[in-house]
Amino acid sequence: xxxxxxxxxxxxxxxxxxxxxxxxxxxxxxxxxxxxxxxxxxxxxxxxxxxxxxxxxxxxxxxxxxxxxxxxxxxxxxxxxxxxxxxxxxxxxxxxxxxxxxxxxxxxxxxxxxxxxxxxxxxxxxxxxxxxxxxxxxxxxxxxxxxxxxxxxxxxxxxxxxxxxxxxxxxxxxxxxxxxxxxxxxxxxxxxxxxxxxxxxxxxxxxxxxxxxxxxxxxxx
Amino acid sequence: xxxxxxxxxxxxxxxxxxxxxxxxxxxxxxxxxxxxxxxxxxxxxxxxxxxxxxxxxxxxxxxxxxxxxxxxxxxxxxxxxxxxxxxxxxxxxxxxxxxxxxxxxxxxxxxxxxxxxxxxxxxxxxxxxxxxxxxxxxxxxxxxxxxxxxxxxxxxxxxxxxxxxxxxxxxxxxxxxxxxxxxxxxxxxxxxxxxxxxxxxxxxxxxxxxxxxxxxxxxxxxxxxxxxxxxxxxxxxxxxxxxxxxxxxxxxxxxxxxxxxxxxxxxxxxxxxxxxxxxxxxxxxxxxxxx
Numbered sequence: 001x002x003x004x005x006x007x008x009x010x011x012x013x014x015x016x017x018x019x020x021x022x023x024x025x026x027x028x029x030x031x032x033x034x035x036x037x038x039x040x041x042x043x044x045x046x047x048x049x050x051x052x053x054x055x056x057x058x059x060x061x062x063x064x065x066x067x068x069x070x071x072x073x074x075x076x077x078x079x080x081x082x083x084x085x086x087x088x089x090x091x092x093x094x095x096x097x098x099x100x101x102x103x104x105x106x107x108x109x110x111x112x113x114x115x116x117x118x119x120x121x122x123x124x125x126x127x128x129x130x131x132x133x134x135x136x137x138x139x140x141x142x143x144x145x146x147x148x149x150x151x152x153x154x155x156x157x158x159x160x161x162x163x164x165x166x167x168x169x170x171x172x173x174x175x176x177x178x179x180x181x182x183x184x185x186x187x188x189x190x191x192x193x194x195x196x197x198x199x200x201x202x203x204x205x206x207x208x209x210x211x212x213x214x215x216x217x218x219x220x221x
Numbered sequence: 222x223x224x225x226x227x228x229x230x231x232x233x234x235x236x237x238x239x240x241x242x243x244x245x246x247x248x249x250x251x252x253x254x255x256x257x258x259x260x261x262x263x264x265x266x267x268x269x270x271x272x273x274x275x276x277x278x279x280x281x282x283x284x285x286x287x288x289x290x291x292x293x294x295x296x297x298x299x300x301x302x303x304x305x306x307x308x309x310x311x312x313x314x315x316x317x318x319x320x321x322x323x324x325x326x327x328x329x330x331x332x333x334x335x336x337x338x339x340x341x342x343x344x345x346x347x348x349x350x351x352x353x354x355x356x357x358x359x360x361x362x363x364x365x366x367x368x369x370x371x372x373x374x375x376x377x378x379x380x381x382x383x384x385x386x387x388x389x390x391x392x393x394x395x396x397x398x399x400x401x402x403x404x405x406x407x408x409x410x411x412x413x414x415x416x417x418x419x420x421x422x423x424x425x426x427x428x429x430x431x432x433x434x435x436x437x438x439x440x441x442x443x444x445x446x447x448x449x450x451x452x453x454x455x456x457x458x459x460x461x462x463x464x465x466x467x468x469x470x471x472x473x474x475x476x477x478x479x480x481x482x483x484x485x486x487x488x489x490x491x492x493x494x495x496x497x498x499x500x501x502x503x504x505x506x507x508x509x510x511x512x
Binding site: 003004005006007009010011012013014015016017018019020022023050053054056057058059062074076078079128129130 | 244247248251252259262263265266269284285286324325326327328329330331332333334335336337338340365366368369370372373376377381382384385398434435436437438491508
């Protein structure tokens with residue numbers, strides 16, 4: 001069982017008004033920005049359910065932009081995210097969208113393009129108390145929270161890939177908390193997502209990339 | 222270690238310690254941190270709380286939805302003019318608590334205690350009392366640890382989320398946490414703190430979560446104000462030696478059960494309660510057209 005600390009009860013310190021509609025929304029965008037690995041240039045936000053209904057009154061739009069710009073959930077400038085996005089030449093659009101069946105009522109899908117042309121599409125749900133679940137990356141269904149140091153490995157579905165990743169982590173003395181694999185079809189594109197107990201070093205990414213079936217590695221620290 | 226009021230009380234009685242000390246011990250044990258570090262971190266939370274109380278009184282805040290703004294100042298004006306009918310401490314506690322909700326609704330910095338929607342009660346009430354009693358900050362840090370212990374038990378045995386348990390789970394929990402902390406600050410035993418928390422929760426049993434237009438503004442802000450009064454009066458009753466006939470743990474379980482029995486329309490969906498009244502719907506429509 002996960003142990004709750006005094007600072008989770010008496011916290012977090014956050015920008016209001018809503019942990020799910022403001023802090024949680026920001027965290028989903030923040031994870032997208034980290035996975036993109038470069039400065040975002042154009043971003044579209046598709047808002048579902050309660051996000052679509054109440055995004056302006058909850059500052060969900062500003063929180064999403066602030067997350068995309070790398071701000072933390074307690075940063076006082078979140079309110080000014082529109083202005084800051086303009087200054088940083090980030091163009092953005094919001095699309096309130098009809099909730100689809102089986103979707104969490106606080107869901108956002110993000111399509112973002114970076115300054116050197118890298119694309120990312122990511123969807124996530126804000127599940128309460130500022131906690132989030134990332135549900136989709138580039139069209140593949142996933143499930144992780146970003147609460148722990150997380151490695152996201154984009155790969156071909158081939159034998160030996162998981163063994164390579166785990167041996168690199170073992171060599172660095174990193175303990176794996178959870179490991180899950182997601183794929184579209186057998187032998188096709190896949191993701192391995194690992195949550196670790198220890199912080200991750202950037203050098204690990206290079207070592208993991210040495211396997212020919214691994215296309216890319218993203219790290220959320 | 223404790224997971225219930227009963228266990229918390231046993232820990233306190235066996236070691237002859239306060240609830241705040243039991244909570245600090247638990248943190249030390251579970252998260253391998255030292256007491257100085259923990260107290261320092263909690264002092265930072267208190268500083269944010271103090272700032273959130275002050276900014277509503279010193280600044281003109283506009284809420285994102287525009288349903289609230291300026292209420293804390295109006296209440297302070299009455300209190301400062303010597304007109305408060307419920308006494309100076311209560312009037313201040315109510316004004317401060319409502320002010321924090323203005324800060325929250327205008328995208329200011331707050332401490333979710335335990336949630337953003339109930340973030341006014343604990344800082345508002347404790348700040349008003351600190352001013353009156355000239356308590357040191359170190360006492361306020363203890364009070365926050367004591368309050369966290371109560372919040373922790375409610376979180377583990379029931380819920381503090383409006384979407385799961387209605388407003389009783391949010392502002393009710395915040396008030397219960399505050400009432401327990403007040404009793405410890407006043408030098409009462411851990412048992413008295415638990416009675417105060419139980420009395421507080423019983424008083425709002427069944428309170429629904431029905432935010433107008435789905436926003437954390439109204440009736441949330443006023444429920445924070447009245448939550449402050451609930452905390453003060455529950456503490457007053459317990460401090461007088463009047464116990465809660467139903468023990469804290471049983472009240473928490475009952476609250477969780479009532480929360481789960483509430484229809485979804487009354488759990489933060491803005492589909493029932495005052496949100497669904499003709500005026501509530503008209504306000505929602507007005508906000509929609511503003512887009």
